[in-house]
Amino acid sequence: MQLILLSGGSGKRLWPLSNYARSKQFLPLLQTPDGTTESMVQRVMRQIKESELDAEVTIAANTQQKDTIENQLGNNVDVVLEPEHRGTFPAIMLSVMHLAFEKKCSDNETVVVMPCDPYTGLEYYEAINEMAKLIDENVADMALMGIKPTYPSPKYGYIIPEFRSSGIQEFRSLGVSRFVEKAEIEDAEALVKEGAMWNGGVFAFKLGYAKNIAEKYLKAKDFQAFRSRFAELPKVSFDYEVVRNATNVAVVPYNGTWKDLGTWNTICEELATNAIGNVTLGVNNVNTHVINELGTPIFCDGLENTVVAASPDGILVSAKKTSETIKDYADQLTDRPMYEERRWGSYQVLNTQEFEDGFKALTKTITLKPGKNISYQIHHHRSEVWSFIDGEGLFVLDGKVTKVKRGDVVNIPAEHFHAVKALTTLTFIEVQEGGPLIEEDIERFDFDWSNN
């Protein structure tokens, strides 16, 4: 079985901890069995292993998530990068072509697609196995997972099954009568009474089945050719484009733990503790969760059913029941992210200042992992000063390599080529000064580190 994990989404509902580079599925907030913390995607990968599912995993992600995936899951994970966000149909088609062209899977191979971040029990993976069997045994062209609703939610799509067995598996699967994309609460109540199930966003099919559909839109000689024409695929959901039009669909009911940890309200229920980070709780708090990624201390008292979350991007204080309003607010924010984890390490913006004449200054702390480097680059509009405060590294300015260590300071005027490579964990303070101080004022070049 080929298992595709869809890692999409901007994760703005979990602002300020999530941003475009760190979607909700990568926040290390959940408790592991051994008492440490893990992200949603780390939990899913751990569960896939523990469930002993016979599956090879591919993660379909956006480009900004690449470094985070490597940091959280290591180098050996198969990742397909979408050139842009166009919804689930193009994302799944791209992964299907990756399996066909790059992994050389046969048309007869069973593919299961699932979100990368559902909060479930291990029995979830038994249902996935059941779906794969239906496809392996050619019982259906398309198998879906139907989550037994715990309440009439207006947020999810519904699958209304045909209440007869699909013929095999002792009623383990059902045919599908119809789909409802989203329902008002009153309609949702009626649907739940009728026996409708939430559409869990899990799909199983033969690779050849999906490949035929992809090739209706564009035929390509290899994966890169297909990927380069990604923008030609319609920006629609897989449900809309494929599932709705499938003729032989089966649904496997799932009745175990299933939570969509997409809002502060739901994620707080699964947090390891009430206070994460530099937080002091007074004695008068009730059902309140505080997560502090800043160095500065937070003190809370007298709060009920409240969530407080602070990161370099911002500070949220919200009643849990209204925490969904955060998305509308976060959508309006156009600020650059103030914190990013990259393949080479991480940075945090400490301060930005703009003066009357438009001149700007931006101060960062940057940490490089041993052996990693920042690419050889020039900036056209800004100069930089780096004060090295810990570790040792190699600094390049206009081709000349010098060793740098704690206490050293280097000036990098605009239009000068520079790079730095960490020999040990290397930390420095960067002061940028100049015109448009955006990450985009950068031109990258190759530098051969092999002689150093």
Place this chain on the structure above:
Amino acid sequence: MQLILLSGGSGKRLWPLSNYARSKQFLPLLQTPDGTTESMVQRVMRQIKESELDAEVTIAANTQQKDTIENQLGNNVDVVLEPEHRGTFPAIMLSVMHLAFEKKCSDNETVVVMPCDPYTGLEYYEAINEMAKLIDENVADMALMGIKPTYPSPKYGYIIPEFRSSGIQEFRSLGVSRFVEKAEIEDAEALVKEGAMWNGGVFAFKLGYAKNIAEKYLKAKDFQAFRSRFAELPKVSFDYEVVRNATNVAVVPYNGTWKDLGTWNTICEELATNAIGNVTLGVNNVNTHVINELGTPIFCDGLENTVVAASPDGILVSAKKTSETIKDYADQLTDRPMYEERRWGSYQVLNTQEFEDGFKALTKTITLKPGKNISYQIHHHRSEVWSFIDGEGLFVLDGKVTKVKRGDVVNIPAEHFHAVKALTTLTFIEVQEGGPLIEEDIERFDFDWSNN
């Protein structure tokens, strides 16, 4: 009349906006009649002027408050600096000696002492005038202000008057039957029924009367001699040491607006708006106040009767009714202040990092006012890098003066003499590195700027 304003207190109840250098009375949170903001002490100084009180003002403050007083009230205010915090008796005695020795006031001059930060109407100053008259006319040795209680508070001291006229002023003043320092709520209820008044901490007396008491403890030939022996004075309150022992005491009742804006709960009622700083309020907040002195945005929604306050020192989120618990928390914090306003300008700590071997780095942004300078100094344990990001100034390193401007960077190794003077408003980022990175690792020297 000589009016002494007592500016004491650590102001920890308004953490994180107040710290030892910026007590609550200096927070610019109140609305002025013309729509700008002012601090409590600015409001009192404005009211003294508006009330046309015939008074010369002296402010008794601690050393750390000196720069803030100059910033908020200008250079022409008479300030007496207490060498250490020892309570109101030593503070008032020091001011009395300042009036006697430095201002050459006569023993017959009437002195009124009041807190620097009561939130009152202008009629408060009429009551002060009335107190001064009682002393001018030798009706009493000591006059007090009795605030008519609005509720039975356990926080204030009570004055229980003798319910007969002190003889003059058509019952404008009363004799004093007894004092109660603090009362449990039940006792406070009985006291209020009995006609007791809150002790407003306002005292009037003849200068000679107080001087005689001071000289019982220490006789000095001049003010500096008295100040140098400040620590010999008992660490007690003026109420305890003087008022309690006075034989001929009168109390002037005050029935106007009077609020002690000492907690978030009380100060929120007088704030100019619900949101100060980079704050967005959702539509579901009720009676909630948010003050943000950080650059990073705050979003609040679904909160009721809550106060949120954020500064470089920390972040408070509290139900208003429990906001007094902040003091116990703030008392435990031993961190250095992350923001200070000084005579020469201000600084904010952006980041502190400590490494495994104990090495530390601290990053600040510093702004100097035009014409002001940082004193000529050396550090024994830390080096500094200054990146100038705006303005122009003169930089001194080991006696050599160079002009610096935006874009310049200077390195200051440990044990090197340095100073900087702003020609225009000068802003720079400072990175400190080394051992104990505390403000105290500093030795100051004289530098003659006159030739530059």
